[in-house]
Amino acid sequence: MKVVITGAAGFLGQKLARALVKRGHLIGPSGKDEPIDRLTLFDVVAAAHPGDNRVEVVTGDISDRDLIAKLIDRDTGSVFHLASIVSSGAEEDFDLGYRVNLQGALAVVDACRALPHAPRLVFTSSLATYGGEYNVEVDDGTPQTPQTSYGTQKAIGELLINDYSRKGFLDGRSLKLPTIVVRPGKPNKAASTFASSIIREPLQGQSAICPVAPEVSMALLSPRRTVEAFIHAHDLPAQAWGPWRSCNLPGIDAKISELVAAMGRVAGNDPVKRIEWRPDSAIQKIVATWPGRFGWAKAKRLGFKPDGSVDEIIRNFIEDDLQR
Numbered sequence: 001m002k003v004v005i006t007g008a009a010g011f012l013g014q015k016l017a018r019a020l021v022k023r024g025h026l027i028g029p030s031g032k033d034e035p036i037d038r039l040t041l042f043d044v045v046a047a048a049h050p051g052d053n054r055v056e057v058v059t060g061d062i063s064d065r066d067l068i069a070k071l072i073d074r075d076t077g078s079v080f081h082l083a084s085i086v087s088s089g090a091e092e093d094f095d096l097g098y099r100v101n102l103q104g105a106l107a108v109v110d111a112c113r114a115l116p117h118a119p120r121l122v123f124t125s126s127l128a129t130y131g132g133e134y135n136v137e138v139d140d141g142t143p144q145t146p147q148t149s150y151g152t153q154k155a156i157g158e159l160l161i162n163d164y165s166r167k168g169f170l171d172g173r174s175l176k177l178p179t180i181v182v183r184p185g186k187p188n189k190a191a192s193t194f195a196s197s198i199i200r201e202p203l204q205g206q207s208a209i210c211p212v213a214p215e216v217s218m219a220l221l222s223p224r225r226t227v228e229a230f231i232h233a234h235d236l237p238a239q240a241w242g243p244w245r246s247c248n249l250p251g252i253d254a255k256i257s258e259l260v261a262a263m264g265r266v267a268g269n270d271p272v273k274r275i276e277w278r279p280d281s282a283i284q285k286i287v288a289t290w291p292g293r294f295g296w297a298k299a300k301r302l303g304f305k306p307d308g309s310v311d312e313i314i315r316n317f318i319e320d321d322l323q324r
């Protein structure tokens with residue numbers, strides 16, 4: 001079967017592509033394990049080719065409905081829809097955020113709907129769909145009251161996927177990702193990007209700025225566990241999800257100070273000294289709308305796995321990205 005990844009040039013898209021190439025099979029629309037004979041990596045910029053002849057790289061805009069209707073064709077058994085303008089990006093450019101995150105999601109679900117079969121669709125949502133007072137505890141049943149454009153666009157995406165799944169047009173699964181650390185490469189436009197920068201840069205001998213206070217708490221998941229979760233979400237049977245096709249992915253609730261302490265335990269105190277604590281009011285304002293505690297009972301029931309500890313998250317980054 002053909003599998004499409006949108007946003008395949010991004011941080012998680014690249015890791016998912018490598019994992020699918022290595023794995024070589026997924027549950028198909030028949031409900032049985034099927035080999036992946038084509039993996040299409042779609043993004044507005046060209047994704048790196050993993051050097052496997054099952055893989056094709058396609059570039060284009062996710063909001064181009066004609067193009068997406070051709071991309072998600074009759075051979076497509078599954079779509080992982082990751083393409084997105086992330087949080088601060090969607091906040092800075094209102095039109096771009098709505099075009100990519102909302103019109104793009106509509107192009108994807110309508111292309112799935114046009115097929116004679118209902119493809120599986122995994123959608124990456126975010127805990128930014130919750131919003132309000134800082135330090136509120138949220139769980140899978142908490143009403144979505146986003147306080148950013150990005151969170152609003154992701155919440156609409158989840159509703160679309162529920163409704164299109166209810167109608168049998170596709171078989172959707174939305175995952176609310178916590179903050180994924182540690183992101184390799186460079187900082188991005190996500191408001192949470194500092195959580196990766198304060199580990200990634202110091203571990204490579206560079207300084208980093210932390211724009212929030214040490215006591216700010218975030219729910220954290222490593223990229224390794226996130227990619228495992230995408231594949232697990234995909235392969236679960238539709239009945240396991242019930243009528244509400246989304247769940248919070250597991251995250252370890254940790255204060256920034258605990259994340260930094262874990263880096264100290266794993267890599268010594270020198271990297272810790274490379275962090276400069278300099279508050280940034282714009283970032284603090286967005287972070288203040290995130291939940292304080294993040295419940296994930298449904299994910300636990302469905303068999304998703306968190307990292308064992310914050311130390312393990314740091315060790316995974318060193319092993320998967322710095323030593324690779």
Ligand SMILES: NC(=O)c1ccc[n+]([C@@H]2O[C@H](COP(=O)([O-])OP(=O)(O)OC[C@H]3O[C@@H](n4cnc5c(N)ncnc54)[C@H](O)[C@@H]3O)[C@@H](O)[C@H]2O)c1
Pocket residue numbers: 006007008009010011012013042043044045060061062063081082083084085086100124125126127177178179180181188190192
């Ligand atoms: N990384 C996190 O901490 C996190 C947390 C919550 C949710 N998410 C979600 O997970 C998904 C993947 O996140 P990521 O960290 O890999 O993000 P990323 O920014 O690295 O990747 C997103 C990709 O989308 C592509 N894209 C942007 N506009 C496009 C367009 N018009 N057409 C086609 N492609 C376009 C970008 O080029 C990029 O490669 C996103 O949907 C994001 O919202 C990520």
